[in-house]
Amino acid sequence: xxxxxIIFKPDCVQRRLVGQILQRFESKGLRIAGLKxxxxxxxxxxxxxxxxxxxxxxxxxxxxxxGGPVVVGILEGNExxxxxxxxxxxxxxxxxxPGTIRGDFSIxxxxxxxxxxxxxxxxxxxxxxxxxxxxxVDYSVAGSEWVFGGA
Ligand code: IDP
Ligand code: MG
Numbered sequence: 001x002x003x004x005x006i007i008f009k010p011d012c013v014q015r016r017l018v019g020q021i022l023q024r025f026e027s028k029g030l031r032i033a034g035l036k037x038x039x040x041x042x043x044x045x046x047x048x049x050x051x052x053x054x055x056x057x058x059x060x061x062x063x064x065x066x067g068g069p070v071v072v073g074i075l076e077g078n079e080x081x082x083x084x085x086x087x088x089x090x091x092x093x094x095x096x097x098p099g100t101i102r103g104d105f106s107i108x109x110x111x112x113x114x115x116x117x118x119x120x121x122x123x124x125x126x127x128x129x130x131x132x133x134x135x136x137v138d139y140s141v142a143g144s145e146w147v148f149g150g151a
């Protein structure tokens with residue numbers, strides 16, 4: 001079972017889309033292993049997006065991610081990293097396929113509603129950056145054998 005980090009970015013919170021998008025992840029069968037609403041400060045934003053430092057959109061991205069509260073969570077399930085990235089769709093909301101979260105709700109390159117970890121290494125780094133160990137909750141979801149069963 002794999003864990004991945006998701007961030008409902010400030011546009012998602014302000015547009016009151018958190019609930020219906022979280023429902024998509026739950027419906028898919030992913031387990032919520034951590035969830036909280038926080039105001040991101042510049043230091044955390046810069047650490048999270050360190051790989052984009054120096055790019056032309058970096059400063060705008062930091063202004064965006066610190067521009068209002070976010071909901072950050074950890075989802076767990078079979079192939080959770082890929083599953084979440086697939087549900088999110090392409091980075092650019094104008095190009096994301098209909099049926100994906102960004103395809104259905106975003107029409108912006110920057111304001112694309114959610115972040116999802118892109119590899120096992122990123123997931124490990126990001127989970128450690130955003131969550132203290134005691135905030136990550138291990139429990140079994142009723143009926144999960146029906147969701148995760150088989151090959
Ligand atoms: P990802 O979130 O799909 O992994 P990345 O390329 O890692 O996409 O970019 C991180 C975030 O930076 C994007 O989700 C988006 O919010 C923002 N971003 C990426 N490219 C651009 C751009 O060209 N202009 C403005 N913002 C961008
Ligand atoms: Mg990325």
